[in-house]
Amino acid sequence: MPDIAPLTPRPDVVDFLRARRSRPAKTLRAPAPDRAALEPLLTAALRVPDHGKLEPWRLIVLEGAALNRLADVTRRLGAAQARDADKLPKNAAMFADAPLMVAVVACPVASDKIPEVEQTLSAGCVCLNLVTAALAAGWGANWLSGWMAYDRDWLNDGLSLAPTEWVAGFVVLGTETSVPPDRPRPDVAARTSWISA
Numbered sequence: 001m002p003d004i005a006p007l008t009p010r011p012d013v014v015d016f017l018r019a020r021r022s023r024p025a026k027t028l029r030a031p032a033p034d035r036a037a038l039e040p041l042l043t044a045a046l047r048v049p050d051h052g053k054l055e056p057w058r059l060i061v062l063e064g065a066a067l068n069r070l071a072d073v074t075r076r077l078g079a080a081q082a083r084d085a086d087k088l089p090k091n092a093a094m095f096a097d098a099p100l101m102v103a104v105v106a107c108p109v110a111s112d113k114i115p116e117v118e119q120t121l122s123a124g125c126v127c128l129n130l131v132t133a134a135l136a137a138g139w140g141a142n143w144l145s146g147w148m149a150y151d152r153d154w155l156n157d158g159l160s161l162a163p164t165e166w167v168a169g170f171v172v173l174g175t176e177t178s179v180p181p182d183r184p185r186p187d188v189a190a191r192t193s194w195i196s197a
Contacts, residue, residue: 021182022131023140025094028174032063032100033139038173041137042102045130048122052111056119057126057168060103060159062095071096073158074148083147094144099174102130105161106168120168127169140176143169 033041042059050056062070071092078088095101106123108116127143134141148154149167159167 016136017132020132020135021180022135022142023176024180025098025142025144025172027177027180028099028140028142028172029177030099030174032174033134033137037137037139038100038102041130041133041139041173044133045102045104045126048125048129050122051118052114054109054111054114054119054122056107056109057123058105058107059126060105062098062101062103067095067098067101070148070158073154077151077154077157078147081151081153091146091148094146094148094170094172098172100172102171102173103159104130104168104171105159105165107162107165123168127171130171134171134173139173142172144172145169 038061042061045059046055046057071094074092074095075088078091079085083091104123104127106120108119111119131141131143145167148158149170152163155161155166161167
């Protein structure tokens with residue numbers, strides 16, 4: 001049996017993860033990553049746990065006129081569904097103001113072995129990997145959702161998704177315009193149990 005080289009410790013990566021901080025989407029502006037800059041981030045995003053190798057997710061890159069169209073769809077459907085009129089402008093601005101957005105689409109695969117919840121968690125990992133990869137590359141990034149991620153009419157009109165598909169996250173990418181203050185972080189001791197027997 002060949003010798004297996006141990007993993008090389010990367011304390012710089014651990015330090016980065018310990019200090020990781022999403023950037024509020026409303027502070028992100030152009031420029032956003034172009035295709036050449038975005039493709040490595042998408043490659044990193046898809047490198048996630050995927051039990052059964054089902055690939056139960058896909059990506060839709062949204063920019064320019066597509067984002068304005070989705071803002072219009074949000075306004076129209078939100079009004080037609082009598083959603084909170086005070087929140088609709090913010091819902092629409094999520095698209096209209098984004099310099100670039102990647103919709104991470106959860107597309108569960110029928111499987112006797114892999115439950116849908118595991119596939120959903122894998123799609124969530126894609127969202128986090130994309131945010132983390134973008135931050136590591138020097139871009140601002142934020143993972144958003146909202147009723148648009150789950151509303152069947154919006155998913156049909158906005159993205160033409162299949163009936164079993166939904167959006168695990170709308171990841172906004174762009175250039176940071178202000179450094180946000182850090183927020184209170186969980187107390188590891190309060191959120192961790194240790195079981196040894």
